[in-house]
Each structure stands twice: as C-alpha cells, then as structure tokens.
Amino acid sequence: MPKGSWREFEDTAVKQTLQSSFQIESKSQLPVRVQKTRVGKGGKTVTVISGLTTRDNDQAKKLLKLLKSRCGTGGTIKGDLFELQGDQVSVVLELLKEEGYHPKKSGS
Incomplete structure (x- = not known):
C-alpha cells in the first residue's frame, strides 16, 4: 500500500452526494411541481408548489409576493x-x- 493512501475518517459517499446536490445551478433544471390539494385544509382548495429551492429567505419572500399579487x-x-x-x-x-423555471403539474 502506497504511503498516504489510507483515509480512515473520510466518507466519499457523503462528499459525492453533497457535490451532486450543488450541481443544479439554473432555474430551468429544478424539479418544480405544482398541484392542488384539499387534504388537511378543512375542505378548502390550496395550490402547493414544491421544489423551489431558494438560497436565501428574502428571495423566497419576493417570489411568494409575486405569486400572491x-x-x-x-x-x-x-x-x-x-x-x-x-x-x-x-x-x-x-x-x-x-420566471425561467420548468414547472410541471402533478396530481389530478
């Protein structure tokens, strides 16, 4: 065994999953899903949007304000x-x- 190749505490699987999670850079590559639901809302219809990963809270609030308006x-x-x-x-x-996303309708 060559010197310096032993790495006891390094987990390469964790490092690879962390790197792959940050490879999505553009909005069009995000898996955004839009669906309507009534479950747990007292019979009221609600539109749920999932997959919008925003880096900061201010950006999420701006997008929500745009959607609501x-x-x-x-x-x-x-x-x-x-x-x-x-x-x-x-x-x-x-x-x-x-806005540059690639959303898909999910559910019925």
Whole structure:
C-alpha cells in the first residue's frame, strides 16, 4: 500500500452526494411541481408548489409576493413548500415559466 493512501475518517459517499446536490445551478433544471390539494385544509382548495429551492429567505419572500399579487390570493411558505389559497395551478405554471423555471403539474 502506497504511503498516504489510507483515509480512515473520510466518507466519499457523503462528499459525492453533497457535490451532486450543488450541481443544479439554473432555474430551468429544478424539479418544480405544482398541484392542488384539499387534504388537511378543512375542505378548502390550496395550490402547493414544491421544489423551489431558494438560497436565501428574502428571495423566497419576493417570489411568494409575486405569486400572491398575480393570483390575487393569500399564501404562505411552510418549510420548502409554497402554499397559495384556491385553485391557482394554471396561473402559477404560467408565472413560473415566465420566471425561467420548468414547472410541471402533478396530481389530478
């Protein structure tokens, strides 16, 4: 065994997954999903947007404000999900395409 090749505490699998998670650089490569749901909302329809990874909280708030003003409804950010009141799927898909994302409708 050549000298210096032993690395007891280095986990290459973790390092590779961290590097691959940061390789997505453009908005068009993000897997953005838009769906409407009524589960756990007291029968009210809510549009849920997942996959919008923003680097800072200010950018997420600006995007949410744009979505809410375009749809004319209320909304919130819960973790990495954006929620808008009502069935706003078609409006959200159009807006995200204009912003450079590649969204897809999921669910029924």
